Amino acid sequence: MSQDAAADFHSQDHAEDAEALLRDADARRGEGRWTEAAELYAKIISLWPESWALMVQEGHCLKESGRVAEALARYRAAENFAPDDSDLQVQIGHAHKLLGDRQKAALAYARAFSLGPENGDAQREASATSEWLVRASPAPDTREDIPAEAPAARPESQLPVLSPAFAGGPERAGPSSTALQMVLDVTDLLDYFNGARTPTGIQRVQMGIVSRAMAEPALAELDLCFAAYDASDLAWHEVDSAGFTYLTQLAATGSDTEEPAWVLTRDSLRQRVAAAPGFAFRQDAVLVNLGNSWGFPDYFRALRAVQRSHNVRYIPFVHDCVPLVVPEHCLLTMVQDYARWFAALGLHAHGILCNSENTMRDVRQQLNVLLPEVELPGHVIRLDADPRSVAVPSGDATLDALKTLRSGEPFALFVATIESRKDHLLVFQAWLQLLRRHGAQRIPRLVCVGKAGWHSEAALSLLQHAPELQRHVVLLSRISDQELDALYDRCQFTVYNSHYEGWGLPITEALAHGKIVLTARHSALVEAGGEAALYFTPQSQPDLQQKLEQLIFDADARRQQEAVVREKGRPRSWSAVKDQTLGAVLELARLPARGLAERKAIRFGKHYQTRRFLRTKPDMAVALAEAVRDGLSWHPAEDWGVWCRSGTAILRIPLPLSSDGNGLRLYLQLRSPPVATTLPVRCGTQGGRGAHYELPMDATTDRTFMLDLPPLGDATVLEVELENGNGVDLGVLGLPDPRRIGVGVRGFMICRLDDHAARLDFLEQQGFYQGPAV
Known part of the structure; x- marks a missing residue:
């Protein structure tokens, strides 16, 4: 018998042995012979060492036989293979409760509920034990900085306010009336701390720059603020600098994600941020994103809203182009998210910061393919800082x-x-x-x-x-x-x-x-x-x-x-890196802003789809189709297109600068909600009257409307307003979707009335399938 054949034979033999042992273990467990069943499960695990479900069963038997500490050890072993299993966290909570460790029990139940909000056992236990989430012995000078009860159990006004003196920050003088409002976006870092505590590369960079910015006096010409984006309301909220500093200090001094001080400080800060009103951007403010934003839904749509209302300039820190250069070494979803983000970057960024000349070359090369006529100004901020x-x-x-x-x-x-x-x-x-x-x-x-x-x-x-x-x-x-x-x-x-x-x-x-x-x-x-x-x-x-x-x-x-x-x-020091970063942003902020219409216009005769694409390369057509959705009256894009919310949803479509805006036709692809409606539409220039249309929509149908546009002259933007009224409450209709929606937009195309080839090509796309040559 060959060596490989012998291995296969023994593997088969072990499998048969394990299956026989498993039947015996299950039978003894059913008979309440807990110790015998636990011993059999242990033998099976020695043959199937990655079977975490059997580790859980062994733990159950040990617990029933009174050996709770050993049961907890088996649950923890299983957790290494299934860290996101809600039921397993409930069992860990049960074991801690039996051992009398209330804090750890409550933390496990809270984690179980966060992993599985639909888990009834987790919900009941988390609610019943929330008062056990008390803090361990306080560290010196911090006794008032950590709440003595679960923050979720108290109103926002009672959440802890961390002392600036404790955070190590200086007393800041109020900004002058002429100071530039510079907002450091720490969304990525706070989101990372939701599931982890020990920072990796990009998180370390943010912590290094932001911690120094919070701890040291700001430049006289700067009003330095800190904010985080919330996708639930498409707005930024102010982040308390003292609370954030304390959280990063805890991240640097420990690795236990279940430590009470860590959990309560993190959750308290998160709740305070969520409860804060929308951030008050000042005119010509600068929003600086030192981390990643490609994973946050509708980040750029929210950005466009404050760019239009307050001329907010956006400056991201690009750490690498790895998902575009070596996508084979990245998760597919990361590549798709990054490609979508990078294409939109060229349309929204006022300037860029990069961590190396190599990254700057990559960014320039990739952007040149997308926007050859636009070169974003930028600075290289080397990360040669002493940790x-x-x-x-x-x-x-x-x-x-x-x-x-x-x-x-x-x-x-x-x-x-x-x-x-x-x-x-x-x-x-x-x-x-x-x-x-x-x-x-x-x-x-x-x-x-x-x-x-x-x-x-x-x-x-x-x-x-x-x-x-x-x-x-x-x-x-x-x-x-x-x-x-x-x-x-x-x-x-x-x-x-x-x-x-x-x-x-x-x-x-x-x-x-x-x-x-x-x-x-x-x-x-x-x-x-x-x-x-x-x-x-x-x-x-x-x-x-x-x-x-x-x-x-x-x-x-x-x-x-x-x-x-x-x-x-x-x-050099992180203070030096921080100073260079803020100085580079100040220099970029002095440059004139360029709006979307100045960077890239649509192409007449091209079909733009508003659906969510899953492409692995940046696509400017996709970015433009997303960027024309203006304002907050839109739901996130889906595979077929995008639903409007109630109220007025606006498409602002940038037109070619050299075009004559007369004799144009708009093909507007819509999807109606589950009830018939008539959709009022206005098409015209920004702030102008334009033309009004009444579009009849049958229930749950897709229709394409041909709208001959009014003369637009030398306008660079076509504004299309879709009046959705109060929309349709899908929950009231008995549908599982709880949203309130207006009409859906699937895509659009604009062409000249005399461009018969473009019109014919678009119409053929709607009704015919062109297969590949055989």
Whole structure:
């Protein structure tokens, strides 16, 4: 029998054994023989180690037999495989309650309810135990800063207001009447903290800049504010700087997402932001987004509303173009969201900030394809900042995960999410060859800090199936900034690999600690490493191994490189990065604003669809079709098109600048709600009278209307107003959809009356299918 055949035979044998054991375990559980059933489930799990559902069953049996602490341990083991399962969190809550730990029980129930609002057990338990969410022993000087009860149980006026003195911020003088209102958008960071606590690259950048902006006096010509976007009301709300600072300090000093102080501070701040009125933008204000906004629904539509009302200038910080350059290393949904966001970026941004020359080149190249006639002004803000300039003093951090290392044992450090783009596989393969060539005694451990992410299977599979490598690699996740700081201080050198980067913050962090960095020579990594880093040929395992051997075995070479790091790897402070960022924004704010109509107009004769597209490349036609929906009287786009809300929904369609606005026809594709209606429509110039139409709509039908437009002269924008009145309440009609809707818009096309080819082409698209040639 071959080796593979023998493996298949034993695998089949184990499967049959496990199934027999499972039948026996289920039977004994049914008979109430809890201890025997738990032992059988444990045996089955040894054969099926990833069966988290069986871990839960084992936990149930242990709990019923009175061994609650052991049951909790099995629930926690199952949680590693199913962190988002609401029912499992309920069981964890039950176990904590039986053990008398009320806080942890209430936190587990609250998490269960947040994961599954429809889970009746989670809802009942969360409500019944909300009063148990009391804070642990207060830290010095913070006794009034954390509520002593669940924030959800109290009105907004009773939510905690964190002290500016505690937050470390200066007393700010009121802004002068001529000061520029600069609003830092922290939406992405607050959203990240909803499900995580330990920040990754982009979150670290935001924390570094925003924390310094909050803690230090603002420039005299600036009125610095902080806000977060809320998709539920398409508005920004002010963020309390003291509360935000305290939250980021907690993020830096711990990793436990269930710690009472963390949960209550985060939820209190979130509720205060949601309860605040819509942010009061001043005329010509600047909205600066230091993080990501492509995942937030209708962000640009809300932005267009404040741009029209207050001429708000929008300046995003673009950290990379990874989803466009190497989409194979990203989640498909991320690529689609990013492509849609990037196309809209060129239509809405007043200027751009980038973290490297490499990223700026990528942005310019991509935008030039979309908007060759428009060049957005921009500045490069290098992220060569010392992380210790904003870190909370750590002292001697204790790492339980490193207790397996002998005292003083050397190790190398690799800080990155375990995903295909970071290419841990190449590093693991090199480490395995080093172990086999030189022996485990001569090769330092490899400590990897980062959670498992997208396409991590190949690297983790190698680790799992190579025992000598598995014994020599330590995987750590949910590491606090304090612990990470200690790891950098204690490591012998660091490795950082990636297929592509916008910057490479772990390189800067390592250099700040005086540590050697070995990284790939490509993209922005050469900017982050500069002359202080060591480089290997990208994707070259032999070159990586050779450089690693030099670092491991040549002490003189290592000391020489450490001297280079001390001389040429000195980073600047986050205060300096903040100052450069604010200065760049001030410079961009002085430039004249350009509206949508000045950047890109529709093309006569082109069909624009208003539905939600799932494309992996930026498409200007898609961006324009989305951008013409103006105001707040629109629901989010769907696969077929977009529903209006009640009231007046407006399409503002930019026309070619050199066109004569006479003799034009609008083809307007609409969908009626479930009741028949007559839709009043006005078409004309902005603020002008225009022409009025009454469009008859049968219930639940799609119709295309041909509207001959009034003379528009040299107008650059066609304004189409759809008067929906009170709309239709779908819930009243007995439909499961609770929304109130007006008509739906599926698309539009504008052409000249004498453009018969465009008219015929559009009409053929409506009724015929053109198949591919065979």
